[in-house]
Amino acid sequence: MVLRRTSLISIVVVLVALMASEVYANGISVPGIGTRARAMGGAFRAIADDWSAAYYNPAGLARIEQSQISGGIDFDNYRFSYDPNVSLDGYRIGYPDNGERYPRRGLSWLPNISGVVVAPFGYPLTASFSAFQMYDEELEWDLFRFEPGYDSLQSRLPGIDFRNNIDVINFQSTFATSFFDDRFHVGLGISLYRGDLYTNRMYNEPNTLDPRYVVRPYEYFVTDASVDVYGFGFGASAGLLLDVTDRLSVGATLRPKSTIKMDGRSLQRVFAPNNREIQNQIPDLGEPEANTLFSGQTIAAENNVDVDMVIPTEYGFGVAFDASEYVTIAADFSMTMWSEFTDFDVSYTSFNGYTGFTNLDNMLKSLSYPIQWDDVVRFSLGVEAQPSDVIKVRGGYGFEQSPIPENQATPMWNDIGDRHHISGGASYFYGKFEFAMALEYVNMSDLKVDNLQDVNNDGMWDNLTGTYKNKAFNSAFSVTIRF
Numbered sequence: 001m002v003l004r005r006t007s008l009i010s011i012v013v014v015l016v017a018l019m020a021s022e023v024y025a026n027g028i029s030v031p032g033i034g035t036r037a038r039a040m041g042g043a044f045r046a047i048a049d050d051w052s053a054a055y056y057n058p059a060g061l062a063r064i065e066q067s068q069i070s071g072g073i074d075f076d077n078y079r080f081s082y083d084p085n086v087s088l089d090g091y092r093i094g095y096p097d098n099g100e101r102y103p104r105r106g107l108s109w110l111p112n113i114s115g116v117v118v119a120p121f122g123y124p125l126t127a128s129f130s131a132f133q134m135y136d137e138e139l140e141w142d143l144f145r146f147e148p149g150y151d152s153l154q155s156r157l158p159g160i161d162f163r164n165n166i167d168v169i170n171f172q173s174t175f176a177t178s179f180f181d182d183r184f185h186v187g188l189g190i191s192l193y194r195g196d197l198y199t200n201r202m203y204n205e206p207n208t209l210d211p212r213y214v215v216r217p218y219e220y221f222v223t224d225a226s227v228d229v230y231g232f233g234f235g236a237s238a239g240l241l242l243d244v245t246d247r248l249s250v251g252a253t254l255r256p257k258s259t260i261k262m263d264g265r266s267l268q269r270v271f272a273p274n275n276r277e278i279q280n281q282i283p284d285l286g287e288p289e290a291n292t293l294f295s296g297q298t299i300a301a302e303n304n305v306d307v308d309m310v311i312p313t314e315y316g317f318g319v320a321f322d323a324s325e326y327v328t329i330a331a332d333f334s335m336t337m338w339s340e341f342t343d344f345d346v347s348y349t350s351f352n353g354y355t356g357f358t359n360l361d362n363m364l365k366s367l368s369y370p371i372q373w374d375d376v377v378r379f380s381l382g383v384e385a386q387p388s389d390v391i392k393v394r395g396g397y398g399f400e401q402s403p404i405p406e407n408q409a410t411p412m413w414n415d416i417g418d419r420h421h422i423s424g425g426a427s428y429f430y431g432k433f434e435f436a437m438a439l440e441y442v443n444m445s446d447l448k449v450d451n452l453q454d455v456n457n458d459g460m461w462d463n464l465t466g467t468y469k470n471k472a473f474n475s476a477f478s479v480t481i482r483f
Contacts, residue, residue, distance in 0.1 A: 033112070035437060040384060041421060043332045043381055047328065051114035051480075060251070061175075061176035064116055066118060070115075071112070072111070073111050078471070081470070082100070094204060103411070114129065124177055126177070129173050139412065151273050164200075168194070169194045172237075173189070175188055185240070185241040189236060191236065196229075205459075223363050225268045226266065227266045229263055237253065238254050249319070255313065272299060301353020301364040303348055304350040305349060309344065318333070326385055335376070335378075336403075370456040374404075424439055434480040436476075441474075446469050
């Protein structure tokens with residue numbers, strides 16, 4: 001089957017139109033769900049006729065005519081680098097100026113599986129069960145070093161001193177049906193979220209001892225804190241899909257805010273500098289806490305904690321138009337309320353680290369993960385064409401904004417700013433099987449942060465100055481069996 005002339009013209013028009021922008025609510029979201037949708041830049045709300053409708057628009061399941069099983073895997077390969085330039089009054093404070101640094105891991109793999117059952121028991125009904133990863137962040141860095149004069153035993157520091165590993169897996173049951181001669185479709189998804197969080201970072205805690213002890217390099221005490229928790233939460237999503245004409249469809253979706261309740265352990269450590277001269281002065285100065293804080297010890301407290309993690313609200317709208325029998329153009333618009341993804345709310349269910357010293361106890365209870373992100377919108381545009389009976393090809397282009405402001409830029413988040421996406425892919429049909437693949441290149445604008453900032457006014461910086469760079473080479477592969 002050869003593409004008709006009108007189809008060729010439509011493809012040319014679409015490729016020109018693809019120079020429009022796409023704004024994704026990125027944050028810790030994965031780049032996309034489903035091989036077909038990823039190849040189209042995520043413009044899928046008004047199409048949503050495969051298993052990934054569970055994510056993009058539950059109402060689209062009502063369009064599926066055959067039961068199916070699908071499995072796939074996505075590979076997201078980030079090329080993240082950070083060149084520290086962290087100083088106080090012209091002095092380095094823990095981050096050596098030795099060029100670009102790279103995380104220990106750059107490749108994430110995200111499996112997904114789904115089953116869709118078409119069950120017309122006297123009334124059109126489609127049901128599916130899907131398991132896919134909605135959120136993912138996995139970064140590990142070795143960045144920090146003691147400053148000269150603070151401590152000579154660098155071996156006391158952890159090998160990985162900045163780590164952020166967040167996973168949210170969505171186990172979703174979805175149901176959809178149709179009304180008005182199969183032109184109006186509605187769908188509802190019920191989700192069980194499994195959330196895992198491991199996060200660790202270094203801090204420079206302000207030295208609040210007597211001013212006689214606040215001398216360089218002891219303006220700050222080096223500490224670190226880690227949290228390792230997991231838990232579950234429930235959520236929902238709803239969608240509407242209207243076939244306005246035989247060639248034009250519109251869809252709307254809502255995923256309301258939900259919360260994952262997690263519990264586990266935390267570990268806080270204070271790396272006291274070893275300064276015998278100050279210790280020798282302590283009997284005369286009369287401050288016993290300083291004896292501990294300049295003793296060269298590593299003082300630790302391990303505790304039980306609860307953490308709440310919010311899944312933010314998302315609204316979406318999409319439109320799809322069949323430019324010809326062989327070409328479909330689609331566009332999406334959505335808003336994600338990342339302002340709801342607030343500070344990780346860490347609360348102690350037990351605390352075992354009291355030392356009897358005010359400053360030291362405060363440091364051992366320092367668990368600060370400020371998150372004050374911006375709400376963002378996204379607009380995506382994609383095209384799908386069928387050049388033969390057994391092949392479909394797809395493409396997309398986009399630009400996306402980051403919800404993370406500069407005053408919270410750290411190596412903990414790989415979303416450093418504006419992103420340009422170029423995506424494409426294809427499917428090959430063989431009998432009951434569909435083999436699909438998608439490729440994506442993401443170019444991100446460099447970010448240079450010049451000023452240390454304390455967002456929550458706790459005396460500690462919530463960003464790290466320096467230059468951030470990132471690019472990504474992503475791919476997705478899937479197999480679908482229809483029966």
